Amino acid sequence: MNAKTADKVATVVICLFAGIIVLVLLGLLGFILFRGLSHISWDFLTSAPETIKAGGGIGPQLFNSLFLLVLTMLITIPLGLGAGIYMSQYAKPGKVTNSIRLVVEVLSSFPSIVVGLFGLLVFVNIMGIGFSLFSGALALTVFNLPLMVRITEQAMAGVPREQKEASLALGLSRWKTITSVMLPIAMPAIITGTILAAGRVFGEAAALLFTAGMSSPRLDFTDWNPLSPFSPLNPFRPAETLAVHIWKINSEGLAPDAGEIAAGASAVLVLTVLLFNFGARWFGRFMHRKFTATR
Amino acid sequence: MEQSAVKGQKTNSKSAFMKPHIREEWVGRVYTFVCILVLIATILAIVYFVASKGLSTFITNGVNIGDLLTGLKWDPEGEPAVFGALPFIFGSFSTSLLAALIAAPLGCCAAIFMTQIMPGAGRRFMQPVIELLAGIPSVVYGFVGLSVIVPMLRAIFPGQGIGILAGSLVLAVMILPTITSIATDALAALPGGLKEGSFALGATRWQTIYRIVLPTTLPALLTGVVLGMARAFGEALAVQMVIGNAPHIPRSLFESASTLTSAITLSMGNTISGTAHNNALWSLALILLTMTFIFVFIVRVLERRNHR
Amino acid sequence: MATTGMKVKDLSVFYGEKEAVKKVSLSFSPKQVTALIGPSGCGKSTFLRSLNRMNDTIGGVKTTGEIWIDDVNVNDPSVDVVELRQQIGMVWQRPNPFHKSIYENIAFGPRYHGIKNKKKLDEIVEDSLRRAALWNETKDRLHNSALALSGGQQQRLCIARSIAVKPKVILMDEPASALDPVSTSKIEELIAELKKEYCIVIVTHNMQQAARVSDRTAFFYMGKLIETDDTDKMFTNPSEKETDDYISGRFG
Numbered sequence: 001m002n003a004k005t006a007d008k009v010a011t012v013v014i015c016l017f018a019g020i021i022v023l024v025l026l027g028l029l030g031f032i033l034f035r036g037l038s039h040i041s042w043d044f045l046t047s048a049p050e051t052i053k054a055g056g057g058i059g060p061q062l063f064n065s066l067f068l069l070v071l072t073m074l075i076t077i078p079l080g081l082g083a084g085i086y087m088s089q090y091a092k093p094g095k096v097t098n099s100i101r102l103v104v105e106v107l108s109s110f111p112s113i114v115v116g117l118f119g120l121l122v123f124v125n126i127m128g129i130g131f132s133l134f135s136g137a138l139a140l141t142v143f144n145l146p147l148m149v150r151i152t153e154q155a156m157a158g159v160p161r162e163q164k165e166a167s168l169a170l171g172l173s174r175w176k177t178i179t180s181v182m183l184p185i186a187m188p189a190i191i192t193g194t195i196l197a198a199g200r201v202f203g204e205a206a207a208l209l210f211t212a213g214m215s216s217p218r219l220d221f222t223d224w225n226p227l228s229p230f231s232p233l234n235p236f237r238p239a240e241t242l243a244v245h246i247w248k249i250n251s252e253g254l255a256p257d258a259g260e261i262a263a264g265a266s267a268v269l270v271l272t273v274l275l276f277n278f279g280a281r282w283f284g285r286f287m288h289r290k291f292t293a294t295r
Numbered sequence: 296m297e298q299s300a301v302k303g304q305k306t307n308s309k310s311a312f313m314k315p316h317i318r319e320e321w322v323g324r325v326y327t328f329v330c331i332l333v334l335i336a337t338i339l340a341i342v343y344f345v346a347s348k349g350l351s352t353f354i355t356n357g358v359n360i361g362d363l364l365t366g367l368k369w370d371p372e373g374e375p376a377v378f379g380a381l382p383f384i385f386g387s388f389s390t391s392l393l394a395a396l397i398a399a400p401l402g403c404c405a406a407i408f409m410t411q412i413m414p415g416a417g418r419r420f421m422q423p424v425i426e427l428l429a430g431i432p433s434v435v436y437g438f439v440g441l442s443v444i445v446p447m448l449r450a451i452f453p454g455q456g457i458g459i460l461a462g463s464l465v466l467a468v469m470i471l472p473t474i475t476s477i478a479t480d481a482l483a484a485l486p487g488g489l490k491e492g493s494f495a496l497g498a499t500r501w502q503t504i505y506r507i508v509l510p511t512t513l514p515a516l517l518t519g520v521v522l523g524m525a526r527a528f529g530e531a532l533a534v535q536m537v538i539g540n541a542p543h544i545p546r547s548l549f550e551s552a553s554t555l556t557s558a559i560t561l562s563m564g565n566t567i568s569g570t571a572h573n574n575a576l577w578s579l580a581l582i583l584l585t586m587t588f589i590f591v592f593i594v595r596v597l598e599r600r601n602h603r
Numbered sequence: 604m605a606t607t608g609m610k611v612k613d614l615s616v617f618y619g620e621k622e623a624v625k626k627v628s629l630s631f632s633p634k635q636v637t638a639l640i641g642p643s644g645c646g647k648s649t650f651l652r653s654l655n656r657m658n659d660t661i662g663g664v665k666t667t668g669e670i671w672i673d674d675v676n677v678n679d680p681s682v683d684v685v686e687l688r689q690q691i692g693m694v695w696q697r698p699n700p701f702h703k704s705i706y707e708n709i710a711f712g713p714r715y716h717g718i719k720n721k722k723k724l725d726e727i728v729e730d731s732l733r734r735a736a737l738w739n740e741t742k743d744r745l746h747n748s749a750l751a752l753s754g755g756q757q758q759r760l761c762i763a764r765s766i767a768v769k770p771k772v773i774l775m776d777e778p779a780s781a782l783d784p785v786s787t788s789k790i791e792e793l794i795a796e797l798k799k800e801y802c803i804v805i806v807t808h809n810m811q812q813a814a815r816v817s818d819r820t821a822f823f824y825m826g827k828l829i830e831t832d833d834t835d836k837m838f839t840n841p842s843e844k845e846t847d848d849y850i851s852g853r854f855g
Binding site: 003004006007009010011013014015017018020021022024025028029031032035078079080081082083085086087089090091100102103104105106107109110111112113114115117118120121122125142145146149172173174175176178179196199200202203204205206209210214243244246247250251259262263266269270273274276277281 | 316317319320322323324326327328329330331333334335337338340341344345348400401404405407408409412417420421423424425426427428430431432433434435437438439441442443468471475498499500501502504505522525526528529530531532535536556559560563564568577580583584587588590591595
């Protein structure tokens with residue numbers, strides 16, 4: 001085989017492989033949406049699941065997922081911002097900083113099931129919070145924090161040095177420089193990254209099995225007192241999320257329409273993640289345009 | 296507080312802590328430092344708790360560490376209970392290795408496609424595809440694996456469709472984005488002169504890729520593959536849904552098997568804390584954790600070589 | 604105000620092992636413009652940046668020697684850098700306005716230093732913009748983004764921003780090298796105006812500019828101060844051969 005033929009063959013093979021990947025994604029999305037969309041209705045999205053009868057919905061699970069996401073972000077964002085700022089602005093280059101960076105890297109590659117086990121032991125049992133949204137949010141924080149730190153650190157590193165120096169030269173403290181000059185410039189990148197991270201949190205299940213639990217109490221959507229045990233807003237009640245629900249009905253679902261429910265729930269999950277993805281993209285482009293526009 | 300700050304400035308007090316900017320600086324430093332401490336404390340706590348629980352199997356329950364690592368029989372509720380975790384270890388290694396073997400060529404080809412063959416339009420089109428693949432939650436992969444891949448394998452091959460191959464296929468798709476994005480970054484960072492020199496000598500594009508591009512980026516490509524394997528090794532639910540969960544070493548790719556993660560997922564909820572069975576599951580988690588460290592170590596070594 | 608100059612004694616700056624500035628002693632008088640000239644990499648920018656301890660923000664830089672402003676040694680580790688930098692304004696090569704409105708760019712510093720009164724701030728903004736010869740161009744759009752200004756306007760805004768906090772000394776690091784000739788001459792006029800009140804130190808590559816704007820000139824070469832004198836004398840009759848070679852364009 002001469003060089004020209006080899007070149008052609010290789011090009012075809014590479015394009016073919018790239019094509020396969022595109023087909024896999026299209027097939028995946030097509031399958032989920034095709035199987036799932038027909039099952040999605042207002043009733044499906046709002047009603048409670050049934051254990052053995054057909055016709056159950058995913059209302060509480062959907063609510064739990066969203067509520068858990070909010071709780072997680074409330075804990076993660078301040079922590080992640082602080083740690084990221086420390087890494088990019090205060091940490092002096094050297095051995096200590098390098099080992100902290102290694103810690104972040106290791107933490108981000110821990111299997112989520114191990115994070116879940118840790119949550120079970122420490123948050124659920126030792127701290128006595130029990131299977132609850134709050135335990136789940138803490139576990140997801142462990143899972144999400146390294147990502148937030150990296151997002152913040154990179155966004156802060158992307159701020160032009162002249163901006164920082166201009167502020168320092170005016171006689172502003174470093175902290176004021178960080179919060180008033182650098183953070184606003186880094187914000188678009190941080191927000192884009194956070195939205196993507198939120199998508200990851202929304203779909204996570206393994207870390208939640210043993211922390212937020214695999215069941216929900218019968219929620220009373222008329223009771224909005226966060227202290228009442230049946231209130232949807234009570235952060236100390238167990239909560240099965242959408243992703244956990246999909247896993248559960250696939251492995252032990254008894255309802256005759258378990259397959260359809262799983263498909264419908266998967267479609268909802270994927271659509272939400274797509275929404276986060278496009279949201280992040282759109283926001284990134286919007287901010288880019290806003291900042292580069294001449295007027 | 297505010298009042299004293301203003302006063303401190305007006306009277307230009309020598310006391311350093313009265314100066315608002317010094318106090319402010321302090322608040323910032325303490326706040327960010329506490330955040331980083333939380334991060335470090337978290338990882339130390341994870342290592343400590345998983346290790347102490349995982350090691351108690353050997354210390355409290357008297358299981359031999361060698362027996363656990365090499366034993367073939369897992370019968371935690373039997374009389375006497377037997378904890379041989381080799382089937383799980385085997386399952387984890389075989390699924391993640393196989394997944395990497397499937398995903399690596401695909402991912403590298405996608406990266407070459409995006410950087411060398413169609414750097415403009417191809418990349419604009421492929422990049423979102425890869426990002427979306429990365430964004431799909433693992434339970435959804437498990438669900439699709441269960442409803443598409445398993446029946447398909449059952450129709451073509453002997454057996455029930457569940458098993459190592461089904462798990463590997465699902466994992467391969469899941470780790471594809473990791474491998475592809477790292478490979479793409481590495482290929483895109485290659486200095487243009489390197490390629491042009493080769494083209495100028497009359498080499499074809501494939502010869503250039505094969506002789507120049509791939510060898511120079513090899514450490515980075517391997518980094519991607521190792522990170523992909525690490526992700527596959529730690530993935531729990533998607534694998535658990537399609538692998539069958541039988542606690543023994545399968546004789547073929549199409550026979551029910553188990554991984555470390557699937558064993559933990561299935562049994563942790565049904566055991567009582569402090570029992571030998573429960574502790575044994577923590578030992579499995581400890582193996583997972585150790586492997587994570589090994590993967591990170593390998594990645595570090597590869598990166599160091601890459602920078603040289 | 605403005606009766607303060609700076610005195611530098613035996614200043615050395617090290618980047619790791621490399622000595623970028625070698626035992627430089629130099630003083631800057633009030634109401635005068637001092638130009639620092641020399642070929643690229645001669646240490647003049649590093650020297651300038653050490654005058655307000657801006658090199659602290661880069662890791663691995665060590666500075667020795669003394670820098671006196673009034674009775675304060677800038678290089679004393681116990682000095683409050685934040686307060687110090689308020690007294691020493693700085694202007695960079697590329698205009699770097701904050702990503703804020705024109706008004707905010709100016710008001711940001713004074714407000715931080717304790718001026719909360721809106722009327723007072725308005726006055727400072729107008730006064731600073733007038734001194735920077737930017738008021739007429741911007742008075743109708745004070746609340747538009749500063750990034751919408753042209754490069755030359757942005758640079759004058761940066762100068763206005765630095766004088767808004769009432770510094771004693773203004774450091775300029777090639778303030779006109781990224782600008783077109785018209786903007787450059789506006790900046791030069793502005794420097795001539797500002798020197799009536801401030802002590803100005805300007806780094807420049809452009810010998811004609813040094814000759815036009817400065818009263819005194821210091822020539823740096825390979826990290827050393829070769830010679831310093833009145834600008835007229837430096838450009839007509841320098842005492843050192845290296846200075847002569849550089850000024851007549853034989854290298855650099």
